[in-house]
Amino acid sequence: DNLRRKKGASLPLPPGPKPLPFIGSVLAIDSNKPWETYSKWGELYGSIIYARFLNQDVIIVNSEKIAKDLMERRSKIYSDRPFIATVEPFGWSFNFALSPYGDLWRTCRRFIHQTFRPESSLNFRPMQLEKAHQLLVNLLQTPEDCFAHVSTYTAAIGMSSVYDYDVLPRNDPMVETINKALFLGIRVMTPERSMLLGALPFLARLPSWLPGATISRDAELSRRYVADMIEQPLKYLQDNIYQSDPSLQTLTLANSCLTSQILQKGQHTETDGSEKFDEALRLSTSTAFAAAAETTSSVIRFFILAMVLDPSIQERAYAQIKSVTGTERMPNFEDRDSLPYIDGIVRESMRWQPIFPMGVVHATTSDDIYDGCFIPKGAMIFPNVWAMAHDESIFPNASEFKPERWLRSDGQLTDAEPPIFTFGFGRRICPGRHLADASIWAAIIYCLTTFQFGKVKDAHGKDIDFVPTYTSGVARQPERFPLRIIPRIPDLDVDKLSQLVRAGE
Numbered sequence: 001d002n003l004r005r006k007k008g009a010s011l012p013l014p015p016g017p018k019p020l021p022f023i024g025s026v027l028a029i030d031s032n033k034p035w036e037t038y039s040k041w042g043e044l045y046g047s048i049i050y051a052r053f054l055n056q057d058v059i060i061v062n063s064e065k066i067a068k069d070l071m072e073r074r075s076k077i078y079s080d081r082p083f084i085a086t087v088e089p090f091g092w093s094f095n096f097a098l099s100p101y102g103d104l105w106r107t108c109r110r111f112i113h114q115t116f117r118p119e120s121s122l123n124f125r126p127m128q129l130e131k132a133h134q135l136l137v138n139l140l141q142t143p144e145d146c147f148a149h150v151s152t153y154t155a156a157i158g159m160s161s162v163y164d165y166d167v168l169p170r171n172d173p174m175v176e177t178i179n180k181a182l183f184l185g186i187r188v189m190t191p192e193r194s195m196l197l198g199a200l201p202f203l204a205r206l207p208s209w210l211p212g213a214t215i216s217r218d219a220e221l222s223r224r225y226v227a228d229m230i231e232q233p234l235k236y237l238q239d240n241i242y243q244s245d246p247s248l249q250t251l252t253l254a255n256s257c258l259t260s261q262i263l264q265k266g267q268h269t270e271t272d273g274s275e276k277f278d279e280a281l282r283l284s285t286s287t288a289f290a291a292a293a294e295t296t297s298s299v300i301r302f303f304i305l306a307m308v309l310d311p312s313i314q315e316r317a318y319a320q321i322k323s324v325t326g327t328e329r330m331p332n333f334e335d336r337d338s339l340p341y342i343d344g345i346v347r348e349s350m351r352w353q354p355i356f357p358m359g360v361v362h363a364t365t366s367d368d369i370y371d372g373c374f375i376p377k378g379a380m381i382f383p384n385v386w387a388m389a390h391d392e393s394i395f396p397n398a399s400e401f402k403p404e405r406w407l408r409s410d411g412q413l414t415d416a417e418p419p420i421f422t423f424g425f426g427r428r429i430c431p432g433r434h435l436a437d438a439s440i441w442a443a444i445i446y447c448l449t450t451f452q453f454g455k456v457k458d459a460h461g462k463d464i465d466f467v468p469t470y471t472s473g474v475a476r477q478p479e480r481f482p483l484r485i486i487p488r489i490p491d492l493d494v495d496k497l498s499q500l501v502r503a504g505e
């Protein structure tokens, strides 16, 4: 069973566990934390593992080197996405991040790339700082809604960079729609869960009035929320995109936003007005703002969690900020190179608890041979990003949040590559990573300059400890935890905050 024929030669599949009958192999995996099972298998079988789930070939990759050998160096045949049974029922076909490797994907990817490549992403920095300022105002006024404010911050950046739409400072209806739309889908979009649903497809088709038919009801709700999430911005665009006389066709959107860039390009290409163009426009805009929202906010929540769990880190960070920019102004992007400890924090916030612990699944489009082993066409490739981020030979005491691991003894950043693998691999690597990195840096530096994050205290002034818990699904983030947010500046109010921000501009 462990041998496959290719061009007459028998090559072994990579080592791995014996296939269990029927759905047993999928059920044997804790779908809340599949990376733990795969890491244990790694100890037995090595860094590249073959497993068969139902009738599906799966290759699990536990090392960054092998992930890059396959998905980057051989990206021509490792860039497909597999069929994911939960995509359609949950209304997620809007998301080209899950589309097969083909023409539609290529067009969307090109659209996104032109707006979010490194040089173009710089256009968004003033807007990102403006939103970070709003985040501080929100945290100052209603610190108890911290989690919601972080969502608003990243959704605001997404909506602005994609649609030039300014969200309300709080409780924006579009932001609420995005959050609702993503919440249900994220939980079932893992390949393991989707394979189970694929094997038991009747679950997705049970009438929603049947007691216990949660999946079917969730799917129906998710479809409705996703439709709203796509419709609301489109309606906004229809109402606002052209100046009052549509025959003038003059865009009123900011030049730098994704929609405007695509439309300008579309007006000069043969695809203008075609159905394909419209579809690519719809897919790339809705994917970009959905992909920008909850991902970036999850990283910021992990940062806040790390600060609450070990307050000494914020003190070191604040000491560096004070020594570089003083206390009379907010730092800005030009200060970034002089604040290496903050970059250590940014990198740890990405690495410590990767928000896509199993990356996003790839699939092969041809047979391949790696290290003498056969890799079949159509195999799912699972990059175990968690294992890569917790590789003790690269990150000793990996479960600790330690910004210094990125720093030399003189306090400067080492030459090590930042944990880019948390953004994926090869031709599918996250095209929003430059925007995300700047959003995370801006939020972190603004927060560290302004606030201390701490545990809630009991009646005797003692910290109340808590055990963090996490959401599960294709993306992961901390569940709400109790915290205090204390301004560093005495009597800080909105006016003082504005002065600091203006002085930093």
Ligand code: HEM
Binding pocket: 096, 097, 098, 109, 112, 116, 287, 288, 289, 291, 292, 293, 295, 296, 299, 355, 356, 359, 360, 361, 362, 422, 423, 424, 425, 426, 427, 428, 429, 430, 431, 432, 433, 435, 436, 437
């Ligand atoms: C910290 C924040 C973010 C993280 C950790 C993250 C991570 C990822 C990962 C792991 C993938 C899959 C890569 C692969 O298949 O190998 C991905 C894809 C994608 N991301 Fe992000 N992302 C983030 C923010 C963003 C932002 C801000 C945007 C907005 C433009 C974005 C847009 C996309 C798109 C469009 C794809 C699909 C790419 C494709 O399939 O070709 N992401 N992201």
